[in-house]
Amino acid sequence: MRSALVWFRRDLRSFDHAALYYALRRFERVHCVFVFDREILDALPDRQDRRVEFIWRSVQELDAALDRLSRQSGGAGGGLCVRHARADEAIPRLARELGVDAVYANRDYEPAARARDRRVAERLAAVGIAFEDFKDQVIFERDEVLTQSGQPYSVFTPYKNAWLKKLDGFYTQSYPVARYAARFAPKAEGERIPDLAALGYEPTNLAGLRLPVGMSGGRKLLDDFAARIGRYRETRDFPAVKGVSYLSPHLRFGTVSIRELAAFAWAEGGAGAETWLSELIWRDFYQMILWHHPRVVDASFKxxxxxxxxxxxxxxxxxxxxxxxxxxxxxxxxxxxxxxxxxxxxxxxxxxxxxxxxxxxxxxxxxxxxxxxxxxxxxxxxxxxxxxxxxxxxxxxxxxxxxxxxxxxxxxxxxxxxxxxxxxxxxxxxxxxxxxxxxxxxxxxxxxxxxxxxxxxxxxxxxxxxxxxxxxxxxxxxx
Missing domain, CATH: 1.10.579.10 (DNA Cyclobutane Dipyrimidine Photolyase, subunit A, domain 3)
Structure with missing residues (x-):
């Protein structure tokens, strides 16, 4: 039976997910994994890190959502294999243990992540397992929006104009994950998500903040913002006013879909939605800059x-x-x-x-x-x-x-x-x-x-x- 392993990273959702969709469509059985990467976590300066707790709670919700999707589709249940290790070691090891034919993931544009993915791909290739990644966290990536001379933009406004000119429904259409959800592989018996203490972290004040986590939190914030997006242009610069969407953590960890957000703003129209869409374009712009000019991590662009x-x-x-x-x-x-x-x-x-x-x-x-x-x-x-x-x-x-x-x-x-x-x-x-x-x-x-x-x-x-x-x-x- 042909099988694949989907590696979740900054895409902690069970819907409109490129890598998950292609794996489910192409393979008869699909396993899912999230790695609390020790290369990242061990370097963080504070054992009370709100990001770690945000991810941990979102992973719990994702695990339950994948299992629910499988059972609703007539499958035997699913969910996440969760590891606490170096990702470049854990992913090849798990792929071998499961006997999968391929590992699928959504693309990351940061230099360290790109180097990690190259190491993973090389180790997988050495044992005959394919590695494939997909565009998921941006609308346009890498070389998809270039100047007329074929060069990457370095000024936002012409980039934005070209971005908007290129946008159509093809680039914002959703990936219908649920259609193939019966193909999820059930989790191994005894597979559990480690608690925060096992990861070396302590609870933070996240629960006391007005920031709902996970896919449900992203949906709650989007629904709230949708009712006031028309006032976004006038209110977004005033910190004492509820003017912004507060969705940035959810965009960062992929508990919302960038395609859904861009499609919503594009369809909504009006000054508020257009201004917010411009902020989403800034996000694509900076990812493009990082891809073409990774030196900016430590050096001035100029x-x-x-x-x-x-x-x-x-x-x-x-x-x-x-x-x-x-x-x-x-x-x-x-x-x-x-x-x-x-x-x-x-x-x-x-x-x-x-x-x-x-x-x-x-x-x-x-x-x-x-x-x-x-x-x-x-x-x-x-x-x-x-x-x-x-x-x-x-x-x-x-x-x-x-x-x-x-x-x-x-x-x-x-x-x-x-x-x-x-x-x-x-x-x-x-x-x-x-x-x-x-x-x-x-x-x-x-x-x-x-x-x-x-x-x-x-x-x-x-x-x-x-x-x-x-x-x-x-x-x-x-x-």
């Missing part, structure tokens, strides 16, 4: 900016990480990240601009800090966003346009509601001072119970001075 002399400022970097810079919008953003594993997109731009342009710290240090803490961390998007803010990337914010953290705060958190939520020591500060509390005199400080420099820090840098230093720094690199 080579001349590798000459920038960044400041080695450990005390300033620590103040930024801990949310005690004296700029309330920056501090609120960093405290949101540290508390929840999430940061609003507008705040990501503000925080990144402040670190690189006000503090003069290398963007790579900030990118790594976000990578360690964001639930939705995605290398391509995180790297692209940081290089945009630092003005070192493709289609970047021009280096001479530098976010003023006070005016950004006044514009996007006018009443200070978001600041007061995450910087509670400023809760009683009057609105006219909430964006720059250091401007309060002694009497005002006493009236609201905040002593600047004691209860809340004075600004660690002067923005106007820092702006001048940044212009000089970039000008020197461009000479």
């Amino acid at each position: 080579p001349e900016y590798e000459r920038i002399v960044w400041d080695d400022a450990p005390e300033l970097f620590a103040a930024w990480c801990e949310g005690r810079t004296g700029y309330p919008i920056v501090d609120a953003a960093m405290r949101q990240l540290n508390t929840t594993g999430y940061m609003h997109n507008r705040l990501r731009m503000i925080a990144a601009s402040f670190l690189t342009k006000d503090l003069g710290v290398d963007w790579r240090r900030g990118e790594r800090y976000f990578a360690d803490r964001l639930i939705d961390y995605d290398l391509a998007s995180n790297n692209g966003g940081w290089q945009w803010a630092a003005s070192t990337g493709c289609d970047a914010q021009p280096y001479f346009r530098i976010f003023n953290p006070v005016t950004q705060s006044q514009r996007f958190d006018r009443e200070g509601a978001f600041i007061r939520r995450y910087v509670p020591e400023l809760a009683r500060v009057p609105g006219k001072f909430i964006h720059a509390p250091a401007k309060m005199g002694a009497a005002d400080q006493a009236a609201c119970g905040v002593r600047i420099g004691h209860d809340y820090p004075a600004p660690v840098v002067d923005h106007a001075v820092a702006r001048g230093l940044t212009l000089t720094r970039f000008a020197a690199a461009r000479m």
Whole structure:
């Protein structure tokens, strides 16, 4: 009996799944596996990692969903084989044990993942087992959207225009997994999902956050957002307002389908849906950039900016990480990240601009800090966003346009509601001072119970001075 093994990675769903669909359609029996990859998990700095818990809970739901699909189709039940090991060792070993003819997976575009998949493919080929991967996490990949001269785009707007011109129903149609679900192979007796402790991790505050997990969580968030997508363009930049979709962790781990999301936005139309679709296109754009230019992981997209002399400022970097810079919008953003594993997109731009342009710290240090803490961390998007803010990337914010953290705060958190939520020591500060509390005199400080420099820090840098230093720094690199 011809059989295959489907390797789940960042695609933790039982529906509209390319690799799963092709395996079920082509083979008589299909096994499924997820690997808690020790190469990744053992390197994480915190044993309480919300991403690990998000994945763990989503894997549990996926396991049950696969079994249910099989039984509803008249099969004998199914589910996941789950391993806690190095994936490049566990997958070839399991494939041999099961005697499968092929291993199917959905494509990953990160350099480390590509190297891992090459190792797996080589080890499988050595024992006569095929390895095949499929496009699943983006609408257009690799060379599917190129310039007229056949080169990858490096500027977003023409890429977006070409992307939209190419889009049609073919690229967003769903893969009907359920049609072949009777072909799932039953799990081996005694096969269990290890608990968090067995993985070396502890529970986090994920359950207390307003972030539902798994496929059901993704569906809940999408249904909620669908009712307000028409207001997305007007509300998306205000962190105190429920304006965004909150689907980014689900996109990262594939508990939702990018095809379904793009098809929904395309069909919905209107300013809100078009703006949100543009954000999905940014995601494809950065994956394309990472594929064609893997050097951006550690280097500036614009080579001349590798000459920038960044400041080695450990005390300033620590103040930024801990949310005690004296700029309330920056501090609120960093405290949101540290508390929840999430940061609003507008705040990501503000925080990144402040670190690189006000503090003069290398963007790579900030990118790594976000990578360690964001639930939705995605290398391509995180790297692209940081290089945009630092003005070192493709289609970047021009280096001479530098976010003023006070005016950004006044514009996007006018009443200070978001600041007061995450910087509670400023809760009683009057609105006219909430964006720059250091401007309060002694009497005002006493009236609201905040002593600047004691209860809340004075600004660690002067923005106007820092702006001048940044212009000089970039000008020197461009000479």
